[in-house]
Amino acid sequence: MIESLLVANRGEIARRIIRTAKRLGVRAIVVHSEADAGLPFVAEADEAVCVGPANPAQSYRNVEAILAAAKSTGAQAIHPGYGFLSENAEFARTVAASGLVWVGPGADAITAMGDKINARNLMAAAGVPVAPGTTEPAADLDAAVVAAAGIGYPVMVKAAAGGGGMGMGVATDEAALRTEYDKVRAFAERMFGDGSVLIERYFPRVRHVEVQILGLADGRVVALGERECSVQRRNQKLVEESPSPAVSPELRERLLAAAVRAGEAVGYRNAGTVECLLVPNRRDVEGPGPGSEEFFFLEMNTRLQVEHPVTEYVYGVDLVEEQLRVASGLAPTFDPDALAPRGHAIELRINAEDPKRFLPGPGVIRTWNEPTGEGVRVDSGYVAGNTVTPFYDSLMAKLIVSGGDRAEAVERARAAVASFEIAGPKCNLPFFAELLENEEFLSGDYDTGIVGRMR
Template sequence: MIESVLVANRGEIAVRIIRACRELGIRSVAVYSEADRLSPHVLLADEAYLLGPAPSAESYLRVDRILEVAREAQVVGIHPGYGFLAERAAFAQAVEEAGFTFIGPTAATIAAMGDKTEARQRMAAAGVPIVPGNTEGLVDAAEARALAREMGFPVLLKASAGGGGKGMRVVTAEDEVERALDAARREAAGAFGDDAVYMEKYLEKPRHIEIQLLGDLHGNIIHLGERECSIQRRHQKLVEESPSPVVSPELRAAMGAAAVRAAEAVDYRSAGTVEFLYENGEFYFLEMNTRIQVEHPVTELVTGIDLVQWQLRVASGEAIPFRQEEIVPRGHAIECRITSELPEEGFLPSTGRIRYLEVPTGPGVRWDGGIAQGFEVGLHYDPLLAKLIVHAPTRDDAIRRMARALDELTVEGVDTCRSFHRRVMDEADYRAGNVTIRYLEEHPEMLSGEDGTPRDPHDLRIAAALAGLLEAERRRSIRPPRIGAEDRPLSGWQGARGAWRAGQ
């Protein structure tokens, strides 16, 4: 087993990796920016080192500084988590060249799947269904117009070098092509340093269904079933679940086999995900994420397999002991991403100090968080604060459990998207499993007030302030006195100095 690991990330995923390291007896090393000096991942790790100022470019994206810390801390492996440097082939290569173990796929694999046009070419060659379109970057607007006419509008322009909605434009008519292509290229260049753009047929109302993969260094690759990730905003997932309410065992086997072929085509190792679009009984390759996914916990809960631990085990040379036929989903899991955003105001980011945090507990409830009471939420990083995940015997049970857990969740000091998730759990189409990536377009009331109309931002702020004051007053009235409070004498054992032991 790898003896020590540097976690090149922050927030909830850094906490998740550090916990996996501790359970496996691996020494964990955290890195942090000046803004994250007292963050949970820093306090949880065995060691922690400062990278630099708050901006990511001066801290979490500093490859040279991360490698310098790795040498100073004398670690064996480096885990990138997700985001930041996780899918940068140059980082994986630099880690290996510096003599460390990169906990993830090879640099060559990351590069192959990071270029979307090359990935489409590889998938087509491997017999994986792809969305109709071209497999090379567009030369100019004339080529784009000709291809769009051939496929039929609407079409989708996408950046070759990245995802997340950057460099993406929907084109509904020929006279929009040139303007959309220029805009997509500019955005792609700014986001990824590469202005290459390709075109594919625009699917009207697909579902976003992805397959979790796990590969080792011995040529074994298995899939761990699917996740339904159709509820999205601007291509960012909000709610995920496993299994999908529309995937039969036969469809799961077909999608899983296609995902395994995709992984074999690039000699995949570690945990990874193949994303598909599913519409009218057909599925199409979307992209491959060569890292651990934000939503990995739902797969862990229905399979009983700790994906982060297996990333560490695979990097240590262990072979996967599971057979494909043994992987059967048990029960149902749902994840809600808890972000510091206010859905009622267009997901406006919220900042501030977390004054009070009450996390839901109870049977089948899991909280993967990167925050604590007193934590300062700023604008330097992604607004994801934590993930609330539940597991239950059936989907209906899981929805009810998530609703209960959301009701118990209290975060004071910053606005969160909790209310949005709570509305989704009660919405009829969601409860029936009738969701596509157009869910929010078709259900604008999920982003509105209780009466179905958007709330006035000023009124909303006043209501939130009043609610906060009332809740604080309620808590003061019911919160038990702290040990040592002036109006409450200490018991004998509380007042005794030194350690207390049973029997003394």
Template sequence: MFSSVLIANRGEIARRVIRTARRMGIKAIAVYSDADQSLPYVHEADEAVYIGESAPAQSYLDSVLLIDVARKAGAAAVHPGYGFLAESAGFAQAVINAGLTWIGPDPSAIEQMGDKIRARNLMAAAGVPVAPGSAAPVADAEAAVEEASRIGYPVMVKAAAGGGGIGMSAAFDDDALRSAFDTARSRAERFFGSPEILLERYVPHARHVEVQILGLPDGRVIALGERDCSVQRRHQKVAEETPSPGVSASLRSRMLSAAVLAGEAVGYRGAGTVECLVDTETGDFMFLEMNTRLQVEHPVTEMVTGIDLVEQQFRIADGAAVSFAAESVSARGHAVELRVYAEDPRRFLPRPGRITRWQEPSGAGIRVDAGYVAGNTVTPYYDPLLAKLVVHGADRDESLARARVAVAGFGIDGPQTNLPFHAELLDCAEFVSGCYDTSLIARLRP
């Protein structure tokens, strides 16, 4: 096993990777910007290196700088976390070219899955179900209207190179599509450096369900169960759970098999996620995208399987066997993750500020992956995720009951947080029933 790792990220995920690295005896090297110098991960790392200004372009997105820091610090490997450069094929290849171990899939897999159109076509060829949609970038608004007439309304307009729901919107007629197309293209170029747009059939009543996969050093791809990520605001996840209460045993089996096919189609190695939409009216599922990295919501899978996914990333990147019997993975109980943000709990707008009190809940089945403590300041430079509250129980009822107690016991003063929203969600009859879809928050916040 490599002896040291540079974590090319910040906050909660950097702290999470440090925890496993130190348990395994691997030296953890952190990087930090002006805004992050007082955060816990900086002090918990074995070594921390200042990398520049608070703006991501001058720090966490500077791949040349990060590789230079890794070399000078004597790092043998690089873990990208999620976000920033985690799904940059160019950064992955640069790490490899520098003679360092890249803790992630091969750059070719990142590149193939990073383009949604290319990914759709590849998955369809591999036998993975995909929604009706465009097989090539849509040239302009009028071409989009013509394509929509073939696909059938409503359609979803997406950035081909994008993620995080940025610029994504549904259109139900030609006029709405023209407007959505221009907006999506503008945002795609601004945020992702590519104006390419694709259209897909929009499923009005859908669940967002993803499958955790691991590509092993011996070439096999295995699935570690599914996560339901349907609680979303502005196409961005807020809460996740496993197993999905909306997935039958038969559907689960088909989805896991399709996810394995998806991983095999690109020779996948390491931890990845195959995201799908499930049509609640027909019971059909379809490929959405593949995230070629560790997901924010990976802890719920860890809670039900007992598998440390970061440890497996380290092992697979080093060519070693995983630490569990890949042929007999079983899930125990139910887990829920609630993302705690510094944001207005009604409109979900960021609310940065200094944290004057931080009191984490504790008890049976409760895990908190946090990026902050009292005295830290949440700045406007980065995503306002404060922590992930993860709760495990023997079944869904117990995990939700424990989650209610944990939310009530999570004390944060200073910036506004969305903890009041989570309290409301956990008492929402639709969520508690398990019969919800991606428009749940829209109904709670009309």
């Protein structure tokens, strides 16, 4: 096992990684911005280095400053968490070239999966189902129009280099396509430095289901079940649960096998997630007819996911520990041939945003009282007295609950939401109280449009 680890991230995920590192006897080092100097993750680390001002480009994305911090503190390895530099292939290569251990997949795998079109083509070649779409970027508007006509409306217009639900638009006809193409292309150039655009069939009602994979040190790729991620706002997740209430045993077998093939196709090592769109088995869905259980590859996230704790509960593993073991060349703590899920887990993302329009509302935290009890876990980035600043993501904490079945997990989630006290910044806890009483959600028969139907 590596002996010292630099966490190139902040907030709740930094605290989460520190917790496992300390349990394993690994010295935990963090970098932080000037704005985050007073946050818990800085105090909880064995050593902390300020790498720049609040602007992420000058701190958490400042490669030179992070590598200098690793060198000055004697860190052996770097864990990037999620966001920031976690899926930056060049950073991964630079870390390795500097003689440090990269806690994540190899740079080649990150590169292969970083472009949506290239990823789609690789997956199709590996026998993983992909939705009808372009096999190369739509070079201009005319090419996009021709592609959409061949695919059939409605279509999704996507930034090929995008991620995290950003850089996407839906076109129901050619007029809408002309508007969305220009909008997505401009956004992609501005945000990702790459204006390449993918045109793909859009399914009006789908579920977002993903599979947790782990590429082991011995070369094998294993799947640790699926997570349901269909409760979303602006194509970004708010709630995740495992197992998915939509996935039958037969579909689960196909999903997990496809995810393993996806990982094997790029020689995947460490933790990753294969995201898919599932066409629900409903009569009002456009796409495959009633009785079908079709799924399509969406993208691969070459890092640890925000929602990894629900998998940890259901499979009884510490995914951060498994990441460190893979990076150290060690065998996993579990038997890859005897993986079996138990119970049900749900994660709620507690954000500093209003519960109606989901607009950010940073501020000073006056009250912060976390819920406790059986099957309740809170991964938080803040405590009372801290300030949620506008410089970073609005995520304040993750409330994770588990139970023997879905009904028990929902009951525990209700109680935990009711007892979670946050005052100061805006907070979306009232939304979760509403969701946990929503008949559509309680039935398990919901899709990515559920939040819109609640509003």
